[in-house]
Amino acid sequence: xxxxxxxxxxxxxxxxxxxxxxxxxxxxxxxxxxxxxxxxxxxxxxxxxxxxxxxxxxxxxxxxxxxxxxxxxxxxxxxxxxxxxxxxxxxxxxxxxxxxxxxxxxxxxxxxxxxxxxxxxxxxxxxxxxxxxxxxxxxxxxxxxxxxxxxxxxxxxxxxxxxxxxxxxxxxxxxxxxxxxxxxxxxxxxxxxxxxxxxxxxxxxxxxxxxxxxxxxxxxxxxxxxxxxxxxxxxxxxxxxxxxxxxxxxxxxxxxxxxxxxxxxxxxxxxxxxxxxxxxxxxxxxxxxxxxxxxxxxxxxxxxxxxxxxxxxxxxxxxxxxxxxxxxxxxxxxxxxxxx
Amino acid sequence: xxxxxxxxxxxxxxxxxxxxxxxxxxxxxxxxxxxxxxxxxxxxxxxxxxxxxxxxxxxxxxxxxxxxxxxxxxxxxxxxxxxxxxxxxxxxxxxxxxxxxxxxxxxxxxxxxxxxxxxxxxxxxxxxxxxxxxxxxxxxxxxxxxxxxxxxxxxxxxxxxxxxxxxxxxxxxxxxxxxxxxxxxxxxxxxxxxxxxxxxxxxxxxxxxxxxxxxxxxxxxxxxxxxxxxxxxxxxxxxxxxxxxxxxxxxxxxxxxxxxxxxxxxxxxxxxxxxxxxxxxxxxxxxxxxxxxxxxxxxxxxxxxxxxxxxxxxxxxxxxxxxxxxxxxxxxxxxxxxxxxxxxxxxxxxxxxxxxxxxxxxxxxxxxxxxxxxxxxxxxxxxxxxxxxxxxxxxxx
Numbered sequence: 001x002x003x004x005x006x007x008x009x010x011x012x013x014x015x016x017x018x019x020x021x022x023x024x025x026x027x028x029x030x031x032x033x034x035x036x037x038x039x040x041x042x043x044x045x046x047x048x049x050x051x052x053x054x055x056x057x058x059x060x061x062x063x064x065x066x067x068x069x070x071x072x073x074x075x076x077x078x079x080x081x082x083x084x085x086x087x088x089x090x091x092x093x094x095x096x097x098x099x100x101x102x103x104x105x106x107x108x109x110x111x112x113x114x115x116x117x118x119x120x121x122x123x124x125x126x127x128x129x130x131x132x133x134x135x136x137x138x139x140x141x142x143x144x145x146x147x148x149x150x151x152x153x154x155x156x157x158x159x160x161x162x163x164x165x166x167x168x169x170x171x172x173x174x175x176x177x178x179x180x181x182x183x184x185x186x187x188x189x190x191x192x193x194x195x196x197x198x199x200x201x202x203x204x205x206x207x208x209x210x211x212x213x214x215x216x217x218x219x220x221x222x223x224x225x226x227x228x229x230x231x232x233x234x235x236x237x238x239x240x241x242x243x244x245x246x247x248x249x250x251x252x253x254x255x256x257x258x259x260x261x262x263x264x265x266x267x268x269x270x271x272x273x274x275x276x277x278x279x280x281x282x283x284x285x286x287x288x289x290x291x292x293x294x295x296x297x298x299x300x301x302x303x304x305x306x307x308x309x310x311x312x313x314x315x316x317x318x319x320x321x322x323x324x325x326x327x328x329x330x331x332x333x334x335x336x337x338x339x340x
Numbered sequence: 341x342x343x344x345x346x347x348x349x350x351x352x353x354x355x356x357x358x359x360x361x362x363x364x365x366x367x368x369x370x371x372x373x374x375x376x377x378x379x380x381x382x383x384x385x386x387x388x389x390x391x392x393x394x395x396x397x398x399x400x401x402x403x404x405x406x407x408x409x410x411x412x413x414x415x416x417x418x419x420x421x422x423x424x425x426x427x428x429x430x431x432x433x434x435x436x437x438x439x440x441x442x443x444x445x446x447x448x449x450x451x452x453x454x455x456x457x458x459x460x461x462x463x464x465x466x467x468x469x470x471x472x473x474x475x476x477x478x479x480x481x482x483x484x485x486x487x488x489x490x491x492x493x494x495x496x497x498x499x500x501x502x503x504x505x506x507x508x509x510x511x512x513x514x515x516x517x518x519x520x521x522x523x524x525x526x527x528x529x530x531x532x533x534x535x536x537x538x539x540x541x542x543x544x545x546x547x548x549x550x551x552x553x554x555x556x557x558x559x560x561x562x563x564x565x566x567x568x569x570x571x572x573x574x575x576x577x578x579x580x581x582x583x584x585x586x587x588x589x590x591x592x593x594x595x596x597x598x599x600x601x602x603x604x605x606x607x608x609x610x611x612x613x614x615x616x617x618x619x620x621x622x623x624x625x626x627x628x629x630x631x632x633x634x635x636x637x638x639x640x641x642x643x644x645x646x647x648x649x650x651x652x653x654x655x656x657x658x659x660x661x662x663x664x665x666x667x668x669x670x671x672x673x674x675x676x677x678x679x680x681x682x683x684x685x686x687x688x689x690x691x692x693x694x695x696x697x698x699x700x701x702x703x704x705x706x707x708x709x710x711x712x713x714x715x716x717x718x719x720x721x722x723x724x725x726x727x728x729x730x731x732x733x734x735x736x737x
Contacts, residue, residue: 083698084694084697084698087701087703088703092390107699107700107701108701111700111701112701142593143592143593144591144592144593144594144596145592145593145594146513146593146594151681151684151690151694151695151698153698156408156409156410156695157408157409157699159410160408160409160410160420161408161420163410164420164421170410171412171513171594172409172410172411172412173412173684174412174684174686174690174694174695175684176681176682176684180684183489183492184492184684187492187493187512188492188497188498188512188513189492189512189513189603191593232393
């Protein structure tokens with residue numbers, strides 16, 4: 001079954017649907033929903049809550065795209081995907097955009113016929129160990145350890161390279177899903193759990209006693225996670241890219257979901273007015289959208305900072321710091337080109 | 341004979357062709373074939389076109405790129421700097437290993453359970469019935485997960501494990517055993533072993549000749565076993581015990597040295613064998629019951645002892661019924677081994693179809709390779725078993 005899935009998706013979908021449809025935007029408008037590929041369940045990034053509503057940083061970006069294109073942040077059809085099938089499903093046209101903690105690499109951007117539309121979370125691969133493991137304070141103390149690792153991800157490459165370059169041996173223990181990884185790790189099948197640092201925090205929050213586990217200081221890779229679209233539809237790429245940029249610009253300009261309507265009337269700040277479409281600059285039309293596209297994103301979803309704090313910030317079980325994901329004005333590297 | 345067909349052939353017309361039953365059948369079949377071909381042609385054409393539209397190249401060059409990932413169980417020497425192709429071979433060998441071990445254990449379990457279920461002992465036969473019915477009716481994927489769960493959750497952790505005996509340690513990271521390391525001169529022991537095998541075979545032929553000529557039975561089994569065991573052992577000591585042992589020792593995080601059976605392999609092997617064994621048990625039972633009772637009664641009447649009756653009369657006839665369904669069970673086991681991915685056993689589907697696929701993004705090519713490999717394995721097993729079937733099946737004269 002599992003073996004056949006990628007093939008079935010590959011052949012059937014490639015053959016049946018029009019992969020290189022002329023315009024994703026018109027398809028989305030016809031369908032009335034944005035089909036958004038997300039994780040099968042990763043706390044803080046994409047996971048359904050008790051009421052069955054999807055929540056998370058990735059989910060918010062999907063909603064932002066829906067708000068920009070359709071004016072309704074709830075007009076999203078979430079398609080949970082495993083890391084293995086995600087690209088095939090996107091390429092086949094089953095989804096319009098993939099926002100699934102996907103690392104931006106050259107191979108994926110170029111070789112797979114995809115386009116990355118920005119970075120909604122700057123991540124890096126880290127290690128989690130039980131605090132009961134004595135004498136382990138750095139990743140360099142891990143020679144000979146068994147390492148649980150989710151298969152089908154870039155983490156396998158980083159891990160292999162890191163241990164090889166540091167002349168250390170290890171036993172890889174591949175796991176298929178994050179739930180299985182947690183089970184194997186807590187059973188002691190492996191000493192260490194490795195994945196992106198944000199996901200480690202999510203995994204730790206799901207363990208029986210989160211305080212009995214620590215995340216080692218080393219970050220061994222760059223993992224810029226971002227939304228992905230198909231090659232060949234520049235308009236759609238622009239829409240996804242600028243939906244994300246609008247959220248960043250809004251945070252930078254201090255525009256939040258609470259004050260957006262009020263700020264849009266304030267003629268003293270042209271940047272805010274251009275963002276919110278009240279300056280009559282025709283920016284929305286250039287994207288093929290209505291002028292209030294960004295207004296819809298901010299009022300219905302919020303700016304990047306709001307989304308971050310709501311899903312992965314200090315008040316959530318993940319307790320992630322802004323770190324690299326703070327705005328460039330606050331010492332981070334989240335920097336959006338201006339909307340003008 | 342009296343009716344002679346004097347009708348002249350009617351002039352050819354499409355309508356006549358259609359009314360002719362035979363011609364119509366042929367036309368329909370041709371149309372069906374064309375339809376199927378068109379459908380597949382359309383499928384392939386569309387796929388190729390869509391891939392071209394995406395600007396993605398299609399080909400198998402990626403197999404020669406560096407794999408860059410490690411595999412925890414390898415039968416051949418493999419490191420992360422090798423190619424995807426080699427990683428695929430490692431995976432294939434792991435698939436074959438679990439299939440081979442699984443077939444052997446499933447056969448042993450199946451034959452034992454099948455015979456025991458026919459036993460007159462009430463408890464034994466009921467017990468076997470429970471085994472067969474319970475195991476046969478639960479999906480094998482769940483059984484694999486169950487065995488894996490049992491092993492990693494209930495076996496002792498590495499730091500808490502106590503050696504059962506010198507060099508034998510059971511942990512939830514695997515079964516660690518001492519590993520024999522052959523040294524100079526051990527080759528002679530192998531040679532002695534093969535010489536003994538050939539000698540045993542010759543003796544068996546000689547014994548059959550004696551039996552045919554005089555009716556005298558020579559102790560073939562005992563003699564062969566003695567030969568096969570004693571000859572290599574003597575050689576071993578003559579060569580001065582050329583065998584070292586590497587025992588596993590706890591160093592840092594894990595046991596180092598020795599020979600390790602990973603929990604993933606163990607779980608998959610047990611689950612597949614026990615599952616398939618239940619089916620084989622039923623096949624064996626059916627085979628034995630298919631042999632008419634009169635056969636064994638006749639053998640008894642001729643004064644043939646019960647165990648010989650079983651070996652010479654019942655089993656050869658039962659095998660004719662058993663072999664064909666047994667083939668499909670072996671095939672099932674091999675194909676089910678692809679469920680390995682659920683517990684992270686690095687078989688062909690996990691290496692080539694998992695990590696390589698994800699890194700290269702070549703789903704179509706990778707899946708084509710895997711499907712052909714499984715087809716090839718299955719056809720090979722089928723071919724070999726059919727040869728065996730030819731040998732044991734009823735010779736019709």
